Amino acid sequence: MNRRYRPLAPGLVARLTLDTDPWLSCDDCFRLVDQYVEELLEAPAGAAPDAPAMLAHLRGCPACADETTTLLLLAAEDRGLDPGVAVARLRERS
Amino acid sequence: MTAVGSACMGTSTAVGEDWVRALSVPGPLQDEAMSLLHDLMLRAARRQVLRMTPMLGGVGLDVVDEIAHQSANDAMMAVLAKLGSFEGRSRFTTWAYKFAVLQAATDVRRRVWRERAVDVDRLELVPDRGATSEQYAEAVDLASAVRHAINTVLSQHQRRILLALVVEEVPVDVLADRLGATRNALYKTLHDARKRLRAHLRETGHLADLTSQAGTP
Numbered sequence: 074m075n076r077r078y079r080p081l082a083p084g085l086v087a088r089l090t091l092d093t094d095p096w097l098s099c100d101d102c103f104r105l106v107d108q109y110v111e112e113l114l115e116a117p118a119g120a121a122p123d124a125p126a127m128l129a130h131l132r133g134c135p136a137c138a139d140e141t142t143t144l145l146l147l148a149a150e151d152r153g154l155d156p157g158v159a160v161a162r163l164r165e166r167s
Numbered sequence: 168m169t170a171v172g173s174a175c176m177g178t179s180t181a182v183g184e185d186w187v188r189a190l191s192v193p194g195p196l197q198d199e200a201m202s203l204l205h206d207l208m209l210r211a212a213r214r215q216v217l218r219m220t221p222m223l224g225g226v227g228l229d230v231v232d233e234i235a236h237q238s239a240n241d242a243m244m245a246v247l248a249k250l251g252s253f254e255g256r257s258r259f260t261t262w263a264y265k266f267a268v269l270q271a272a273t274d275v276r277r278r279v280w281r282e283r284a285v286d287v288d289r290l291e292l293v294p295d296r297g298a299t300s301e302q303y304a305e306a307v308d309l310a311s312a313v314r315h316a317i318n319t320v321l322s323q324h325q326r327r328i329l330l331a332l333v334v335e336e337v338p339v340d341v342l343a344d345r346l347g348a349t350r351n352a353l354y355k356t357l358h359d360a361r362k363r364l365r366a367h368l369r370e371t372g373h374l375a376d377l378t379s380q381a382g383t384p
């Protein structure tokens with residue numbers, strides 16, 4: 074049986090052992106995400122919505138993080154905000 | 168302008184309850200609301216598919232539109248089925264977009280992975296050869312501890328889910344389809360596996376190494 078080898082680079086080690094507490098499920102992330110992106114867009118610069126479980130989930134779940142980015146872009150456009158600034162806000166908290 | 172508002176800018180001139188009422192009560196306003204909602208779903212689905220086109224391997228706009236239309240249609244049904252759960256905690260448009268974004272993202276990931284096998288049983292984690300000499304001993308030690316922990320402290324199910332999701336980067340919804348599981352259940356398994364690994368590595372004194380490497384790209 075051919076084995077396939079994957080180097081344990083530091084980034085992979087970090088992702089394998091990521092701290093994803095406080096717990097939030099994908100379903101709860103979906104339930105809360107519309108409110109979260111609006112709070113992110115409407116918060117004054119430098120002020121983050123207090124959502125540690127959401128942040129932990131977005132760090133640990135690439136699918137939810139990707140969908141959240143798109144939702145943020147759409148909501149930013151609806152408000153006439155620069156989508157690049159909105160995404161930077163999301164990333165600096167992730 | 169209608170009581171529902173314009174979908175082309177994704178904004179509404181009325182509050183969310185008006186969308187819910189307009190979509191719920193049969194009549195001309197409902198027809199118009201349905202049409203506007205479909206435009207919203209299509210815009211959101213198209214945006215998600217366009218963001219994922221690199222994964223699709225250079226497909227044309229016709230394929231993007233085909234996926235977006237199908238996703239928008241499915242998302243529209245999901246929104247209408249969940250209308251009663253809209254609580255007005257965000258704009259109706261933002262709430263509705265998320266259904267189309269989820270549907271489109273799921274549809275693209277399924278399409279990308281439909282011909283790809285998921286096989287973690289032949290996978291072996293090895294030390295990173297890219298580490299510099301002074302990092303090497305530490306990297307080998309840490310990699311060895313992580314590999315040992317994955318093989319000894321996790322259940323076979325946790326190990327397979329962790330390797331598939333994190334090492335092979337199989338999307339969680341694709342893996343859920345293959346295993347007949349839910350996205351929620353697999354993410355919970357991943358969360359528990361990571362937690363168990365961290366607890367073990369804390370006991371063996373390797374957690375400080377992890378913390379110092381966490382910021383490394």
Ligand SMILES: [Zn+2]
Pocket residue numbers: 098099102130134136137138354
């Ligand atoms: Zn998730």
